[in-house]
Amino acid sequence: MPPAIEIRDLRKSYGDVQALSGVDLDVPEGSFFGLLGPNGAGKTTFINVLVGLVRKSGGTARVFGHDVEDDYREARDKIGLAPQEFNVDRFFPIREVLEHKAGYHGVPKSEARERADEVLKRVGIYDKRDTRFDWLSGGMKRRFMLARALITEPDLLILDEPTAGVDVQLRHELWETITDLNDHGTTILLTTHYIEEAERLCDEVAILDSGRVVDVASPDELMDRGTDRITVSLRD
Numbered sequence: 001m002p003p004a005i006e007i008r009d010l011r012k013s014y015g016d017v018q019a020l021s022g023v024d025l026d027v028p029e030g031s032f033f034g035l036l037g038p039n040g041a042g043k044t045t046f047i048n049v050l051v052g053l054v055r056k057s058g059g060t061a062r063v064f065g066h067d068v069e070d071d072y073r074e075a076r077d078k079i080g081l082a083p084q085e086f087n088v089d090r091f092f093p094i095r096e097v098l099e100h101k102a103g104y105h106g107v108p109k110s111e112a113r114e115r116a117d118e119v120l121k122r123v124g125i126y127d128k129r130d131t132r133f134d135w136l137s138g139g140m141k142r143r144f145m146l147a148r149a150l151i152t153e154p155d156l157l158i159l160d161e162p163t164a165g166v167d168v169q170l171r172h173e174l175w176e177t178i179t180d181l182n183d184h185g186t187t188i189l190l191t192t193h194y195i196e197e198a199e200r201l202c203d204e205v206a207i208l209d210s211g212r213v214v215d216v217a218s219p220d221e222l223m224d225r226g227t228d229r230i231t232v233s234l235r236d
């Protein structure tokens with residue numbers, strides 16, 4: 001069985017800037033995996049390569065055995081992404097946005113509404129189904145980003161700072177939802193700036209610094225080893 005994510009010598013440059021300079025990483029299927037690192041470490045670039053938003057400069061990246069560029073469709077169909085940015089169609093009711101996305105991914109119309117309702121209930125904003133994205137509160141927007149990532153029933157859920165800027169209560173609610181998904185078999189890759197979040201949720205954490213993986217360990221091991229690595233991850 002191939003790992004959920006298999007990365008070898010992955011490189012990405014933007015002109016003179018080396019965002020990723022030889023990343024090797026395996027994320028086992030079913031794991032809850034954290035990616036930590038300071039601003040500019042390369043976390044978003046790493047994710048963008050996985051989902052086909054940027055082209056790598058070298059190396060290989062596979063998702064459940066599918067090369068993210070050569071087998072783009074197969075790899076992409078396995079992934080649900082909740083990006084940091086709210087890149088959402090703002091003018092339609094959120095249920096319609098979800099139905100549309102499901103349709104785009106080949107879900108028959110008759111099933112699309114049912115699926116949209118199911119994910120809206122799952123993240124706790126079903127009562128807002130007829131509201132447009134613009135009119136949701138910041139916390140509800142974060143919940144919606146998760147719902148949108150789930151609409152394709154992904155095997156790998158990628159969450160780029162999913163709780164950035166949300167209050168403590170919502171953060172805990174989101175943690176519960178995400179943990180439940182992982183308990184039911186979804187592999188999760190999470191980037192975060194909150195060490196508490198990594199400790200609470202992740203089985204394993206990779207520390208990315210200046211485009212390289214400088215450590216992979218359980219959150220407890222990182223704590224036991226001292227705070228150097230953690231400090232690197234939080235150096236903003």
Ligand code: ATP
Pocket residue numbers: 014017018019037038039040041042043044045046
């Ligand atoms: P943050 O925690 O702030 O989101 P990050 O770890 O996600 O940071 P990236 O956004 O991947 O880091 O950026 C890695 C490096 O690549 C940075 O030096 C950044 O300035 C640079 N970079 C990212 N995108 C581009 C781009 N489109 N063009 C040029 N440079 C870029």
